[in-house]
Amino acid sequence: MLQQQVRSPEYLFFEAEKKKQFLSGSEAVREAIRKANVDVAISYPITPQSESMHLVGDLFAEGYVKEYFRGENEFAVMSSVAGAAMAGVRVFTATGGPGTMRAFEMFPVWAGSRLPIVCAFLTRGINSPLTIQPDTIEMAFLLETGMLMLHAETAQDLHDMLLKAFIVAEKTDVHLPVGVFADGFFVTHTKEILHIADADSKLPPYDPHCAPVPAMDMESVPVRQMRDPFVMKSNFISYAAHASWQQEIEAAQERSRKHLERYLGGLVETEHEDAEVLLITSGTAVSQSREAMAICRKEGLSVGLVKIKSIRPFPSDELRRLAAGKYAVIVPELNRVGWLAKEIKARVDDPRRVIGAPRVFGGMTMPAHLIVDEIRRVLQ
């Protein structure tokens, strides 16, 4: 194990020298967690995530992670990381697809308990029929769980967003779980070139006193399982407390915007935003859109691109401004339901201009020419 020096997040993110490496997405997870000063990591295997948490296990063996074990199943894992986070340590886990579904009850519990858990969701289609292939449908289910949701396009994004996720999650005015999403296989199992800081630096440890709610007393019996036992009281005060608590989670999400803007350089990233037709999407659909945009611009078509990096909070104002007056907005997605197109349609001034296509699902690669066809069809 390398001797690591604690450095400020600003140093690690912006100032440290970045060196070139050829890594898969799973290895990018390992390199992020190596520098993340994680106390507890808990795993349960599911393709295409298994390799990532296996590599985090290697980090534990090397001494970079203080505690690591395999849970009984995903529900147990998500419950165990909640317990660890309540006790005031920095935790990490990862899952995907059916694993996400199995653990689902715990995600709103994380947000409701104001736990700054970071979880990598390495997305996969949801059964049945059985599939192990990439698909972003699980994100549709997670939109209203109260967690922040960042969507990586590349292994570089996955590495950077994971590290930044801990810092944003642990801000006192946020203090919420952050899901960092990356499309299974297209990111996890693809080897690509990254630029990352050396592992001789690591983030400062989690300071449990930064929590906006009191830490749980895990020592004296009976151990308190919940922040406040509203549930057992049927009176106006308990209803109002529950309602305001939920609103406070939403407000905390809103307050995360300024931190995400600072660390991610904005909730969106644009290229040729003045074009007549905009491709707006997230994850690896952005990569395919970049290829499609290049083909179209060579032909003289006026096409631009908006990459959405944060799904929660959603860049509503940014997208309303960017979509204004466009001939069309095309939203390619790697899922059947088109949840991102729905999100965009609900925010822009003229939702009729938003085209939810192409949609590729079931695990197929989204060929750039499918997007090109859609652009040509719209412009005809």
Next chain:
Amino acid sequence: MTEKMSIRMSGLGGQGVVTAAHILGMAAYKDDLQVTVNPFFGAEKRLAPAESYVRIAQEPIYERGEILYPSLIMVFHPHVITMGKSYTMPFFDGLEAGGTILINSASALDLSEEERDNLAKLDAQVHYVPASEVAMEVSGTHLSTNIAMLGALYRIQQRPSLDALESAMVERFGGSKFVASGSTAALDDAVKEKFAKVSQMIEKNLEVIEKAGESMFQQTH
């Protein structure tokens, strides 16, 4: 190098199709080229179809996933073509016009008239290399077949460089850094057992690369 290389490698599980892609990708990376490598995603097993993809270019590469329109197709086993052991049928599906096909076989395959017509229409350059035979003969193990295929590829493309291929092999087999799944790790151990030292294995594999290049022949359709 100006053109982007989009390489689809088709073979059977256990032949090292994914390993070959990793070595080729690592070599391109060492030559300071832009590169991405990914396998076909599935529950792979021995002798079942296995496919991997390598994109090499000078400009940044964005596109991900399977390569649907390869400029070069490498067929690691004749059964990919003759028994349909492939995710992509026919084996030349999507090949760019004027593209290259490299097949592991000691003799030209008996392709159907339709296949020959299509290859002619595509103006495909079809090369053969007895990769399995070269592997057995030079390094004494068929597990070097994938390296022989890379040797033939090198003869056609001259890139990535031989130095880079060598140092990619050293990195792949010499260190403990490489992340392999259980069955791949077992195959790595099997191949390493054939040689007293990793350095010998690399030396033999460099010979395999050279011999494979010399053993190629071309078939016009």
